[in-house]
Amino acid sequence: xxxxxxxxxxxxxxxxxxxxxxxxxxxxxxxxxxxxxxxxxxxxxxxxxxxxxxxxxxxxxxxxxxxxxxxxxxxxxxxxxxxxxxxxxxxxxxxxxxxxxxxxxxxxxxxxxxxxxxxxxxxxxxxxxxxxxxxxxxxxxxxxxxxxxxxxxxxxxxxxxxxxxxxxxxxxxxxxxxxxxxxxxxxxxxxxxxxxxxxxxxxxxxxxxxxxxxxxxxxxxxxxxxxxxxxxxxxxxxxxxxxxxxxxxxxxxxxxxxxxxxxxxxxxxxxxxxxxxxxxxxxxxxxxxxxxxxxxxxxxxxxxxxxxxxxxxxxxxxxxxxxxxxxxxxxxxxxxxxxx
Amino acid sequence: xxxxxxxxxxxxxxxxxxxxxxxxxxxxxxxxxxxxxxxxxxxxxxxxxxxxxxxxxxxxxxxxxxxxxxxxxxxxxxxxxxxxxxxxxxxxxxxxxxxxxxxxxxxxxxxxxxxxxxxxxxxxxxxxxxxxxxxxxxxxxxxxxxxxxxxxxxxxxxxxxxxxxxxxxxxxxxxxxxxxxxxxxxxxxxxxxxxxxxxxxxxxxxxxxxxxxxxxxxxxxxxxxxxxxxxxxxxxxxxxxxxxxxxxxxxxxxxxxxxxxxxxxxxxxxxxxxxxxxxxxxxxxxxxxxxxxxxxxxxxxxxxxxxxxxxxxxxxxxxxxxxxxxxxxxxxxxx
Amino acid sequence: xxxxxxxxxxxxxxxxxxxxxxxxxxxxxxxxxxxxxxxxxxxxxxxxxxxxxxxxxxxxxxxxxxxxxxxxxxxxxxxxxxxxxxxxxxxxxxxxxxxxxxxxxxxxxxxxxxxxxxxxxxxxxxxxxxxxxxxxxxxxxxxxxxxxxxxxxxxxxxxxxxxxxxxxxxxxxxxxxxxxxxxxxxxxxxxxxxxxxxxxxxxxxxxxxxxxxxxxxxxxxxxxxxxxxxxxxxxxxxxxxxxxxxxxxxxxxxxxxxxxxxxxxxxxxxxxxxxx
Numbered sequence: 030x031x032x033x034x035x036x037x038x039x040x041x042x043x044x045x046x047x048x049x050x051x052x053x054x055x056x057x058x059x060x061x062x063x064x065x066x067x068x069x070x071x072x073x074x075x076x077x078x079x080x081x082x083x084x085x086x087x088x089x090x091x092x093x094x095x096x097x098x099x100x101x102x103x104x105x106x107x108x109x110x111x112x113x114x115x116x117x118x119x120x121x122x123x124x125x126x127x128x129x130x131x132x133x134x135x136x137x138x139x140x141x142x143x144x145x146x147x148x149x150x151x152x153x154x155x156x157x158x159x160x161x162x163x164x165x166x167x168x169x170x171x172x173x174x175x176x177x178x179x180x181x182x183x184x185x186x187x188x189x190x191x192x193x194x195x196x197x198x199x200x201x202x203x204x205x206x207x208x209x210x211x212x213x214x215x216x217x218x219x220x221x222x223x224x225x226x227x228x229x230x231x232x233x234x235x236x237x238x239x240x241x242x243x244x245x246x247x248x249x250x251x252x253x254x255x256x257x258x259x260x261x262x263x264x265x266x267x268x269x270x271x272x273x274x275x276x277x278x279x280x281x282x283x284x285x286x287x288x289x290x291x292x293x294x295x296x297x298x299x300x301x302x303x304x305x306x307x308x309x310x311x312x313x314x315x316x317x318x319x320x321x322x323x324x325x326x327x328x329x330x331x332x333x334x335x336x337x338x339x340x341x342x343x344x345x346x347x348x349x350x351x352x353x354x355x356x357x358x359x360x361x362x363x364x365x366x367x368x369x
Numbered sequence: 370x371x372x373x374x375x376x377x378x379x380x381x382x383x384x385x386x387x388x389x390x391x392x393x394x395x396x397x398x399x400x401x402x403x404x405x406x407x408x409x410x411x412x413x414x415x416x417x418x419x420x421x422x423x424x425x426x427x428x429x430x431x432x433x434x435x436x437x438x439x440x441x442x443x444x445x446x447x448x449x450x451x452x453x454x455x456x457x458x459x460x461x462x463x464x465x466x467x468x469x470x471x472x473x474x475x476x477x478x479x480x481x482x483x484x485x486x487x488x489x490x491x492x493x494x495x496x497x498x499x500x501x502x503x504x505x506x507x508x509x510x511x512x513x514x515x516x517x518x519x520x521x522x523x524x525x526x527x528x529x530x531x532x533x534x535x536x537x538x539x540x541x542x543x544x545x546x547x548x549x550x551x552x553x554x555x556x557x558x559x560x561x562x563x564x565x566x567x568x569x570x571x572x573x574x575x576x577x578x579x580x581x582x583x584x585x586x587x588x589x590x591x592x593x594x595x596x597x598x599x600x601x602x603x604x605x606x607x608x609x610x611x612x613x614x615x616x617x618x619x620x621x622x623x624x625x626x627x628x629x630x631x632x633x634x635x636x637x638x639x640x641x642x643x644x645x646x647x648x649x650x651x652x653x654x655x656x657x658x659x660x661x662x663x664x665x666x667x668x669x670x671x672x673x674x675x676x677x678x679x680x681x682x683x684x685x686x687x688x689x690x691x692x693x694x695x696x697x698x699x700x701x702x703x704x
Numbered sequence: 705x706x707x708x709x710x711x712x713x714x715x716x717x718x719x720x721x722x723x724x725x726x727x728x729x730x731x732x733x734x735x736x737x738x739x740x741x742x743x744x745x746x747x748x749x750x751x752x753x754x755x756x757x758x759x760x761x762x763x764x765x766x767x768x769x770x771x772x773x774x775x776x777x778x779x780x781x782x783x784x785x786x787x788x789x790x791x792x793x794x795x796x797x798x799x800x801x802x803x804x805x806x807x808x809x810x811x812x813x814x815x816x817x818x819x820x821x822x823x824x825x826x827x828x829x830x831x832x833x834x835x836x837x838x839x840x841x842x843x844x845x846x847x848x849x850x851x852x853x854x855x856x857x858x859x860x861x862x863x864x865x866x867x868x869x870x871x872x873x874x875x876x877x878x879x880x881x882x883x884x885x886x887x888x889x890x891x892x893x894x895x896x897x898x899x900x901x902x903x904x905x906x907x908x909x910x911x912x913x914x915x916x917x918x919x920x921x922x923x924x925x926x927x928x929x930x931x932x933x934x935x936x937x938x939x940x941x942x943x944x945x946x947x948x949x950x951x952x953x954x955x956x957x958x959x960x961x962x963x964x965x966x967x968x969x970x971x972x973x974x975x976x977x978x979x980x
Contacts, residue, residue, distance in 0.1 A: 087551035088522075100874050129876035142867035146889035155885075156875040194640045205871065224408040225578055226656075229622040229636030236633075251551065258624035258632060277630045293626065295556040297581035300626045312523035312554040313507070 034343035054108035083260030133206035139198035143190035150186035196227035275352035376432035404587035458533035462545040464525035475513030523554035595652035612685035717961035748944035776927035783841035788848025800860025835921035900966030
């Protein structure tokens with residue numbers, strides 16, 4: 030697994046609905062002594078207009094780095110991020126700033142993502158203030174509307190973040206991101222630091238906001254159940270590479286990549302489409318400064334052969350389904366469900 | 370083996386008294402696993418720390434804790450050595466907090482053995498290596514001379530577990546042992562804990578926020594909310610015939626892997642309550658679908674006897690009482 | 705909330721500082737005797753109803769001189785730390801936010817400043833330039849730049865990593881706005897606490913310069929440091945310890961109040977973000 034390739038990309042054609050397209054994205058960080066961390070290595074995928082695309086993988090797989098690279102919070106080493114006919118990776122200065130409102134982000138830690146010294150209203154209105162809609166009545170209405178939309182009482186407007194719960198802070202983070210009417214909303218683990226009983230509130234809210242404001246969503250999470258619940262299509266990543274891309278139905282019904290299957294088998298109540306023993310892949314994640322040769326997953330893979338050590342797999346389509354896998358030995362789908 | 374009776378823990382803070390744990394009672398038998406499930410602030414971790422005598426001095430504790438006939442709180446008060454960490458041991462969520470970053474992991478395990486069991490240095494080191502093998506560490510002979518930062522999160526947690534197991538405890542308390550690790554690692558750690566418990570006949574208290582972790586690994590499950598036990602039952606009973614609305618709502622609110630995609634979730638409205646000056650009422654009532662007016666008159670007691678299916682609710686779900694409970698009581702407002 | 709947590713002793717310290725500031729501002733128009741009037745009383749008279757703190761070797765009123773001395777002592781302290789905050793704090797925030805080459809350069813400059821013997825630097829500047837209030841203040845201010853700058857850099861680093869700064873960038877906020885709106889309000893709190901502590905150090909530093917004869921020049925410019933020097937000759941100490949004692953006492957209480965208030969403010973805001 031963990032291969033490159035771009036078979037999953039749609040042709041650049043104004044007729045299809047590709048809103049954002051990531052091509053051969055590479056992000057490397059210096060790690061001292063001339064070594065580099067290969068955080069993201071040649072990742073390609075499309076984001077279709079109106080869909081929710083989930084990116085799932087374990088820590089260190091590069092999923093958050095992909096998100097941050099798209100909004101240019103980290104430097105892109107190579108590759109393209111095409112949005113609206115323009116390569117975001119090549120934009121700088123004012124040009125980049127002008128595109129920013131179109132792509133907004135929701136962060137993992139709702140407390141850390143709000144400035145402790147600012148009041149809730151100011152936080153939500155920040156985007157409007159940046160773009161010149163000062164304290165006009167129009168923006169005041171807009172802030173009221175947003176607070177109402179995300180379910181935060183208007184009376185909380187004068188409070189500061191530390192007076193609110195984690196769930197409320199995340200609602201405010203969502204309102205802030207929506208203030209500028211973005212086209213793409215990137216959610217980086219938006220519920221993983223929330224209490225269990227609050228997660229569903231926020232997931233439902235994101236769903237509501239998506240239909241209300243016509244958003245396209247890139248949803249990053251380590252939680253396979255959450256990703257399944259929200260996504261139309263899913264990208265599975267491992268150690269900076271894409272393993273498998275496909276529609277949610279395909280990925281969960283016919284997981285083809287051994288890593289995807291291991292993930293599905295590892296959760297406390299495993300998915301019905303895999304055997305629990307497929308989760309026995311050991312717990313040694315290889316170093317991202319010296320990733321394994323060939324397929325990056327071969328050191329843990331139950332099916333690895335010699336070719337996996339030498340040659341990097343390229344993503345290929347499975348039949349004619351919306352399902353692409355980068356693996357030399359994809360698991361043939363037998364649909365042997367443990368629960369007939 | 371372990372029996373806890375009417376445990377209460379309070380902290381005095383600047384904003385008032387925090388009622389972290391309120392009247393918690395349970396029993397745990399040799400070789401069994403008890404899962405304590407709850408959200409942050411439910412009192413599950415404070416309960417565990419009370420058992421291990423790890424609370425700060427500012428905590429005000431009352432109630433009885435008996436372990437194999439010994440009064441644990443009296444042992445703690447007397448400053449007894451070689452009890453905590455020997456007869457019962459604990460594993461924490463973040464392995465880095467329990468490991469000394471500037472000491473080799475082998476020495477850290479050996480230190481426990483030398484302090485509690487009086488082993489010589491070389492004995493302790495070779496025993497440490499055996500322990501690392503026991504907890505499923507690959508290449509234990511190499512690991513023993515590595516520093517914590519050279520290990521992955523999963524391996525670190527294995528080292529911490531090895532340290533906890535060093536003195537052959539009869540009870541292991543694992544406080545969110547897998548929250549900081551990835552799902553593939555989580556599976557290995559939980560499997561390993563389960564196996565060790567079976568081999569050694571030791572009892573295990575597994576503290577978690579994840580009902581899924583409790584499912585299939587615990588003999589008994591205790592659900593905590595706002596410092597109280599709200600439902601205690603054998604695991605199968607709890608998952609198949611839950612009676613407390615909170616347990617039900619918690620299970621319903623999380624997306625599950627075998628549910629169809631895009632299923633609308635059924636969240637629990639509102640937020641967990643504050644623990645400062647709680648009202649004399651069911652603490653879940655403001656968020657409960659089944660709440661009636663009488664839920665606000667006093668805190669409901671846990672029903673039934675110890676060892677039975679117990680729940681603290683006036684209008685439990687499921688069972689025969691469910692006819693009397695209706696869902697037309699309006700929900701209190703969100704947030 | 706502020707009042708309850710900070711406690712009565714904090715407000716006592718603030719009250720003392722307010723009193724000193726008031727005296728310093730209005731000394732010329734307060735009903736005080738002329739502090740430079742020689743032979744206001746006899747030389748080295750003990751405290752009396754006429755001269756509350758007694759008189760010095762030239763028969764000048766020590767009370768009036770102490771009150772007037774607050775002007776220069778506090779002004780030097782205030783100017784010095786304001787300069788340190790402006791230059792050091794500003795550079796620290798820029799270094800902590802932009803990182804990279806700028807950070808390395810600024811840090812290098814700070815370390816050079818820190819490793820230069822402070823006293824030698826102070827003597828060098830005040831001995832070569834005219835010893836005006838401004839020069840003395842700036843001299844001490846330059847010494848404050850590096851410690852203040854390192855603190856502001858460190859706390860900027862902490863906040864610049866936080867997601868709200870990333871959120872502001874994603875919204876399209878320019879660097880200037882992020883620094884002013886997101887970072888400054890957070891960094892200014894620990895800096896404010898440090899400013900009070902730094903002012904205390906600066907007041908003492910002025911006293912030290914005075915001992916070297918390098919405080920503000922001129923007989924009519926009175927400072928606590930110069931008064932203490934005046935009163936610490938052997939004959940004064942033996943026969944009229946009050947001449948040095950009173951300015952020492954006032955300086956001591958002021959420095960104590962500054963330290964205490966600064967420390968309480970730091971503590972107060974430290975706990976602010978902890979939920980519970």
